[in-house]
Amino acid sequence: MSESNDGIKFDELGLDPRVEKVLKDVGYESPSAIQAEAIPPLLDGQHVVGLAQTGTGKTAAFALPILSRIDISEASPQVLVLAPTRELALQVSEAFGRYGSHLKGLHVLPVYGGQGYGVQLSALRRGVHVVVGTPGRIMDHLEKGTLDLSGLRFVVLDEADEMLNMGFAEDVETILARTPEGKQLALFSATMPSQIRRIIKRYAPGATEITVKSSQGTATNVKQRYLKVPHPRKVDALTRILEVENFDGMIVFVRTKHATEELAERLRARGFAATALNGDVAQAQRERTIDQLRKGKLDILVATDVAARGLDVERVSHVINYDIPTDTESYVHRIGRTGRAGRSGDAISFVTPRENYLLRSIEKANRTTLEQMQLPTVEDVNAFRVTKFTEAISQALGDSQLGVFRELVETYAAEHDVPVADVAAAVAVLAQDGEPLFIEDMPEPAPERRERRESGSNLVPWKIQVGKRHRVEPRMIVGALANEGGLKRSDFGRIDIKPAFTVVELPADLSQETLAKLADTRISGILIDLQPDRGPRRSGPPRHHDGPPHKKPRHKG
Numbered sequence: 298m299s300e301s302n303d304g305i306k307f308d309e310l311g312l313d314p315r316v317e318k319v320l321k322d323v324g325y326e327s328p329s330a331i332q333a334e335a336i337p338p339l340l341d342g343q344h345v346v347g348l349a350q351t352g353t354g355k356t357a358a359f360a361l362p363i364l365s366r367i368d369i370s371e372a373s374p375q376v377l378v379l380a381p382t383r384e385l386a387l388q389v390s391e392a393f394g395r396y397g398s399h400l401k402g403l404h405v406l407p408v409y410g411g412q413g414y415g416v417q418l419s420a421l422r423r424g425v426h427v428v429v430g431t432p433g434r435i436m437d438h439l440e441k442g443t444l445d446l447s448g449l450r451f452v453v454l455d456e457a458d459e460m461l462n463m464g465f466a467e468d469v470e471t472i473l474a475r476t477p478e479g480k481q482l483a484l485f486s487a488t489m490p491s492q493i494r495r496i497i498k499r500y501a502p503g504a505t506e507i508t509v510k511s512s513q514g515t516a517t518n519v520k521q522r523y524l525k526v527p528h529p530r531k532v533d534a535l536t537r538i539l540e541v542e543n544f545d546g547m548i549v550f551v552r553t554k555h556a557t558e559e560l561a562e563r564l565r566a567r568g569f570a571a572t573a574l575n576g577d578v579a580q581a582q583r584e585r586t587i588d589q590l591r592k593g594k595l596d597i598l599v600a601t602d603v604a605a606r607g608l609d610v611e612r613v614s615h616v617i618n619y620d621i622p623t624d625t626e627s628y629v630h631r632i633g634r635t636g637r638a639g640r641s642g643d644a645i646s647f648v649t650p651r652e653n654y655l656l657r658s659i660e661k662a663n664r665t666t667l668e669q670m671q672l673p674t675v676e677d678v679n680a681f682r683v684t685k686f687t688e689a690i691s692q693a694l695g696d697s698q699l700g701v702f703r704e705l706v707e708t709y710a711a712e713h714d715v716p717v718a719d720v721a722a723a724v725a726v727l728a729q730d731g732e733p734l735f736i737e738d739m740p741e742p743a744p745e746r747r748e749r750r751e752s753g754s755n756l757v758p759w760k761i762q763v764g765k766r767h768r769v770e771p772r773m774i775v776g777a778l779a780n781e782g783g784l785k786r787s788d789f790g791r792i793d794i795k796p797a798f799t800v801v802e803l804p805a806d807l808s809q810e811t812l813a814k815l816a817d818t819r820i821s822g823i824l825i826d827l828q829p830d831r832g833p834r835r836s837g838p839p840r841h842h843d844g845p846p847h848k849k850p851r852h853k854g
Contacts, residue, residue, distance in 0.1 A: 305333045311340050313365035315399040320361075329354035334507045336362045339483060344504035346497055347485040356392045356455070359483045363427075363451050364397045372404065372424030374444070376451045377476070379432055379469060381459040382606050383409040383580065384587065389455060390429045403427070408444075410434050411580035418443055432460060432468035439475060446472075449480050457486040457493050459606050459630060466492060473500050487633065488626050519616075519636040522670040523646040523656055531619060531647055532560070536567055537673040538617070538645065539597075541681045546590050546612040548634050549599045552620040559791070560619065561599040562771040566786045571597035574604045602627050611637045618646035621655050625662035645670065679735045686725075686734070756790040756802040758830035764797045767821045774801060774820060781818040782811045800830050 307320050307328055320326075328336065331349045338345050339362035349355050363376055376393075380386040390407035397403040406420045408430030421443060428435075428444070438444035452473070454460065460469055473496070482501040486493055497504055526534045535549070549571075551557055557573035564571035572586055572595060583604075589595035591610050598605070602622070616635045622628045628646075635642030646667065648656050660666055693699070706724070710717045763769045771792045778784050778801070790802025815827050 310336045311365075312336070312361055313400075316361055316364050316396060318399050319396050329358075330509045331355050331507065332358040332361070334509070335359065335483070338505040339363070339481070340365060342481055344481060344501035345483045346501065346504045346506045347483070348489055348506070348508040349485055349487070355485045356389055357396065359453050359455075359485070360389070360393050360396050363453075363483075364393065364400060364403075366450075367397075367400070367403070367426055369400055369402050369426065371448070372402075372426065373448045374425060374428050374446065375448060376427040376453070377435075377446065377449055377472075378427070378429040378453040378455055379435065379460065379472065380429060380455045381431065381463050381465065382608075383411060383431060383584075384608055385456065386429050386431055388609055390427075393427050393429065405429065408434050408438065414443075432465040432472060435472055436468050439472070446476050449476050452476055452480050452482050454482070454484040454486075454496075456606075457484050457496075458488045458490060458626065461490070461492055462626070463603060463606065470496070487629050490626075518640070519632050519642040519644050521632065521644045521646075521665065521667045523648050523667045524670050524672060526647050526649065526672065528649050532563055534647065534672055535564075535617065535619060537678055539564075539569060540678045541673045542615060542643070544596075544643070545614040546593075546595075546610060547597045547615040547617060548605060548608070548613055548631075549597060549617045549619050550605070550622070550631050551599060551601065554601060556620070557599045557601060557604075558771060561597075562775070562792065564597060564599070565772065566775065566789060569597055570595050571599055574598050574600040576601065576603055578604065602631065605634060606630065608634055609637060610634075611640065613637070614640075614642060616642070616644045618644070621646050621648055621652050621659075623655060625659050628659050629663065675735075682734060755805055756788075757805040758800045759803045759807075760828050760830040761799050761801060761820070761825035762797075763820045763823045763825055764795045764799050766796055767823055769794060769799065769820055774799060777818055777820045777825070778803070778815065782807075782815045784811070 305328060306326055308317055310328065310333075312320075331347055332354050335345050335347050335355075335358040339359060345359075347355060347358065349358075359378075367375055378386075378389055378393075380389055386407050386409045390405050393405045394403075397405070404420070404423070404425040405427040406417065406425040406429070408417055408428055410431060410433055417438070421438075430438075435444065439446070454469065457469075460466075482504070484493070484497060484501065484504075524534060524538075539547075549560065551560055554575040554577055557575045561571045561573040572589075574583065574586060578586070586595065586598070587608065587610065590598055591612060593612065599619075600608075613635045616632050618628070618631060622631060632642070632644040635644060646656070646659075656667065706717060706720050709715070710720050761774070763774075771794070774792060774794075775786075775789055778789075779786070784803070788804055791800075792802070793800045812827070815825070818825050818827070
């Protein structure tokens with residue numbers, strides 16, 4: 298539980314003894330601020346409206362008093378909780394099950410899209426006490442006549458502002474209109490827009506309103522910083538931050554679906570365990586990805602606002618606003634993905650010169666001041682790399698295979714008359730996989746195109762004959778061209794996957810040897826037929842970066 302409320306204990310609030318026993322079993326003694334203020338009026342049967350950030354313990358604030366008043370003998374839906382996302386619906390269902398573990402016969406059912414109707418219908422026929430669902434799937438059941446709300450005693454709107462932001466306003470109103478007049482309503486939200494005020498006035502007149510006093514506009518346990526960075530330097534700035542920040546899990550927010558794929562691919566090319574999360578990701582894949590993040594098999598999610606809503610992973614220590622949000626409510630929700638369950642968190646926002654007004658709006662709306670940070674220097678990054686390198690050596694010294702490799706190194710040194718230290722250094726070079734240990738300073742962004750042209754390593758668009766209809770992904774393209782053509786990570790630029798083909802930026806001066814190697818390359822069984830991309834023109838050399846820029850395809854975020 299987070300941010301305890303001094304002087305108040307759970308056993309003083311009047312909860313059902315069986316519910317109290319669960320809290321004692323897990324060692325919870327003192328309620329958080331939102332729990333201490335919401336539980337008493339909910340136990341008294343009052344409507345409650347809570348203004349609280351995510352991660353403050355609000356699930357327990359409504360689950361504990363509802364479970365204390367539920368009638369287990371009546372096996373029909375008595376409680377309906379509406380949540381914006383599948384993940385949150387599952388989390389709330391698990392919480393009800395956990396807190397009600399000593400209420401014998403309690404049945405809780407999560408209802409969400411992506412799960413087969415059969416499981417849900419069977420459970421509803423057997424009888425459930427608590428239904429936790431997303432508005433869309435609840436509406437489906439109401440239209441099919443498979444969910445009876447006539448016996449509802451409690452309705453909870455969890456993260457109400459997010460439900461409205463996601464376009465569920467009409468569904469929520471329709472569902473509320475079909476609930477009994479005498480039910481008790483609890484509504485929790487991080488912000489309180491006028492639309493929610495109207496719902497409160499209509500369905501929860503005279504509600505007890507609670508605002509957690511310790512909460513300002515944003516969570517107090519999240520350190521909020523910003524970095525002034527021109528747009529062309531964002532990727533390099535992010536890379537430096539990833540190298541020097543001591544992070545566990547991270548969510549990097551961008552504005553569009555296309556940007557999630559593009560940035561995740563660029564991070565993977567630089568050796569980071571990153572993946573994209575957007576509205577096009579299938580539910581099964583989404584759940585696998587979040588589970589990988591939770592278990593530490595994945596470190597970085599590059600996500601859009603909609604894709605990350607309701608995502609609750611305690612391991613997330615950092616949120617990066619790679620694209621600063623254009624509205625203050627999105628900022629609140631984004632940084633609420635870190636600092637969960639009372640842990641501290643970090644939020645860093647990239648601000649380009651033209652976006653200073655957005656920074657000021659966020660600070661004003663949330664009554665806070667973001668701390669300006671400086672871009673980690675080359676020296677900072679290199680010092681961190683040395684530390685990491687020496688730590689890796691120390692860890693490897695305890696490996697059970699050390700003796701085998703020591704013998705191999707000593708044998709090689711003796712046979713080739715080479716100092717053992719040189720052999721060890723050569724092994725370290727192999728471990729770098731062709732990448733330099735130390736980085737050099739980034740060039741200034743303004744002359745970027747001119748530097749590329751003069752360096753002779755400029756990237757230009759090439760076309761390959763595989764696209765979305767062949768279900769290719771950037772990683773497949775990079776892997777095939779790198780493996781078959783011997784290309785390096787630095788040889789790849791933008792990858793733009795069209796329905797029937799893909800435009801990929803590669804060096805303009807690909808050798809005949811490389812082109813010959815790639816001539817028979819296939820991706821997903823399709824011959825790629827690598828050719829210079831001439832754009833809309835019928836003739837002429839490939840278009841260079843110092844020529845007319847590409848028009849970016851439109852993508853919905």
